[in-house]
Amino acid sequence: xxxxxxxxxxxxxxxxxxxxxxxxxxxxxxxxxxxxxxxxxxxxxxxxxxxxxxxxxxxxxxxxxxxxxxxxxxxxxxxxxxxxxxxxxxxxxxxxxxxxxxxxxxxxxxxxxxxxxxxxxxxxxxxxxxxxxxxxxxxxxxxxxxxxxxxxxxxxxxxxxxxxxxxxxxxxxxxxxxxxxxxxxxxxxxxxxxxxxxxxxxxxxxxxxxxxxxxxxxxxxxxxxxx
Amino acid sequence: xxxxxxxxxxxxxxxxxxxxxxxxxxxxxxxxxxxxxxxxxxxxxxxxxxxxxxxxxxxxxxxxxxxxxxxxxxxxxxxxxxxxxxxxxxxxxxxxxxxxxxxxxxxxxxxxxxxxxxxxxxxxxxxxxxxxxxxxxxxxxxxxxxxxxxxxxxxxxxxxxxxxxxxxxxxxxxxxxxxxxxxxxxxxxxxxxxxxxxxxxxxxxxxxxxxxxxxxxxxx
Numbered sequence: 001x002x003x004x005x006x007x008x009x010x011x012x013x014x015x016x017x018x019x020x021x022x023x024x025x026x027x028x029x030x031x032x033x034x035x036x037x038x039x040x041x042x043x044x045x046x047x048x049x050x051x052x053x054x055x056x057x058x059x060x061x062x063x064x065x066x067x068x069x070x071x072x073x074x075x076x077x078x079x080x081x082x083x084x085x086x087x088x089x090x091x092x093x094x095x096x097x098x099x100x101x102x103x104x105x106x107x108x109x110x111x112x113x114x115x116x117x118x119x120x121x122x123x124x125x126x127x128x129x130x131x132x133x134x135x136x137x138x139x140x141x142x143x144x145x146x147x148x149x150x151x152x153x154x155x156x157x158x159x160x161x162x163x164x165x166x167x168x169x170x171x172x173x174x175x176x177x178x179x180x181x182x183x184x185x186x187x188x189x190x191x192x193x194x195x196x197x198x199x200x201x202x203x204x205x206x207x208x209x210x211x212x213x214x215x216x217x218x219x220x221x222x223x224x225x226x227x
Numbered sequence: 228x229x230x231x232x233x234x235x236x237x238x239x240x241x242x243x244x245x246x247x248x249x250x251x252x253x254x255x256x257x258x259x260x261x262x263x264x265x266x267x268x269x270x271x272x273x274x275x276x277x278x279x280x281x282x283x284x285x286x287x288x289x290x291x292x293x294x295x296x297x298x299x300x301x302x303x304x305x306x307x308x309x310x311x312x313x314x315x316x317x318x319x320x321x322x323x324x325x326x327x328x329x330x331x332x333x334x335x336x337x338x339x340x341x342x343x344x345x346x347x348x349x350x351x352x353x354x355x356x357x358x359x360x361x362x363x364x365x366x367x368x369x370x371x372x373x374x375x376x377x378x379x380x381x382x383x384x385x386x387x388x389x390x391x392x393x394x395x396x397x398x399x400x401x402x403x404x405x406x407x408x409x410x411x412x413x414x415x416x417x418x419x420x421x422x423x424x425x426x427x428x429x430x431x432x433x434x435x436x437x438x439x440x441x442x443x444x445x446x447x
Binding site: 064065069071072076080081085162164165166169180184190194198202205209 | 287288290291292293294295296297299300303304307308381385386387388389391392399402406412413416417419420423424425426427428431
C-alpha cells in the first residue's frame with residue numbers, strides 16, 4: 001500500500017516546482033484581491049450611507065448583481081468584456097484579481113454594514129455628548145467594535161475567495177488549478193493529480209482558517225470589553 | 228461600442244435551454260444534498276467515534292476544497308476507477324455532495340442556537356418527546372434554517388456554472404458556445420448574467436417568503 005502510494009506520488013515529482021509556483025499565485029492573488037476588495041467594499045458602504053439616494057440605489061444594485069451571478073461569469077466578464085468596454089489591455093492575472101476583488105467587495109460591504117448595524121445606535125451621540133470629537137468617537141468607540149465583529153465573517157469571506165480563485169484557471173491564469181489540469185494532460189493520471197491538488201488547497205485553506213481563529217482569540221484578549 | 232440586440236435576441240433561446248439543464252441539476256442535487264447533510268449531522272452527533280470522524284472529514288473536505296477541483300476529480304477521476312457516469316449524473320452528485328457538507332454545518336448551528344434547557348423545560352411541563360420536537364424544537368429550527376438554506380441554494384445554483392468545464396450543456400456552457408460562435412462577449416455574457424441574476428433574485432424572494440412562513444410563530 002505504502003509502496004503503491006509513494007510510486008504514485010513519485011509520478012508527480014516533476015511537477016513539484018509548478019505546484020509551488022501555482023500555489024504562490026493562488027495565495028498572492030487571493031490576498032491582493034482581498035485587500036482591494038476590503039478597500040472597495042468600505043467605499044461602497046460609505047457611498048451607500050452618505051452618497052445620496054441615487055448612488056445608494058446604484059450600490060444596492062451592484063451588490064445584488066454581484067451576489068446573484070456566478071463568480072465564473074464575473075471572471076469571463078472581467079477578462080473579455082471590461083477591457084473592450086474600457087478600451088485597455090489587461091493580462092489574465094490582472095483580470096482575475098480584478099474579478100475576485102469586485103466580487104469580494106460586494107460581500108465585504110454587506111459584512112461591514114451588518115457589523116455597523118449591530119452596534120448600539122446611541123453610542124456615537126453618547127460619545128459626542130461626552131465631549132469626544134467625531135474622529136475620536138470613530139477611532140475609539142466604533143472602529144474597535146466594527147473590527148472585532150467583522151473578523152469572523154471577513155475571514156470566512158477570505159476562504160470563499162481562496163476557493164473562488166481556482167476559477168482564474170478558466171481565463172488561463174497559472175494558478176494551482178491550471179497547474180493541476182496541465183499535469184493531468186501530461187500524465188493522464190487525473191486521480192493522483194487532482195487528489196494531490198485537493199490536498200494542497202486543503203492545507204492552504206486550513207492554515208488560513210486556523211490563523212483567523214488565532215486572530216479572533218488575540219483580538220478578544222486585546223479588546224476584552226467588546227463583545 | 229454598441230450592443231447588437233439581434234445577437235441578444237438569438238441567444239435567448241439557447242441560453243434558456245441551458246437554464247433548463249442548470250435547473251434540473253439543482254432541483255435533483257440540492258434536495259439530495261439536504262438529505263446527505265442531515266445524515267452527516269446525525270453522524271456528527273453520534274456517540275460512535277468512527278461516524279463522527281467520517282462526518283467531520285466530509286465537512287472539512289467540502290469547506291476546504293474548491294468546487295472546481297471536486298468537479299475535475301470526479302469527471303476525470305471516476306472513469307479511471309471504472310465508474311463511467313454521464314456529465315449530468317456527475318453534476319447532480321457533485322451538487323449533492325457539496326450541498327450536504329454545508330447543510331450539515333447549518334443544521335448543527337441551528338440545533339446549537341436553541342436555548343439550553345428548553346427541551347427539559349417542555350418535558351417537565353408534561354409534553355411527550357414527540358410533542359417537544361413538534362412544538363418546541365422544529366418550529367425554531369425551521370426559522371433558523373430558512374435563510375441559511377436559501378443562501379446555500381443560491382450558492383449552489385451559481386456554482387453549477389462550473390459544470391461547463393465538463394461540457395454539461397448548462398447555462399454557462401451554452402453561453403461559452405455562443406461566444407465562441409459570435410465573439411459577441413458583451414451581448415452574450417450580459418444576457419447570461421442577467422438570467423442568472425433574475426433567477427437568484429427570484430430564489431431570494433422565495434427564501435424570504437419561506438422565512439416569514441417559518442417564523443410566523445414569533446409574530447403571535
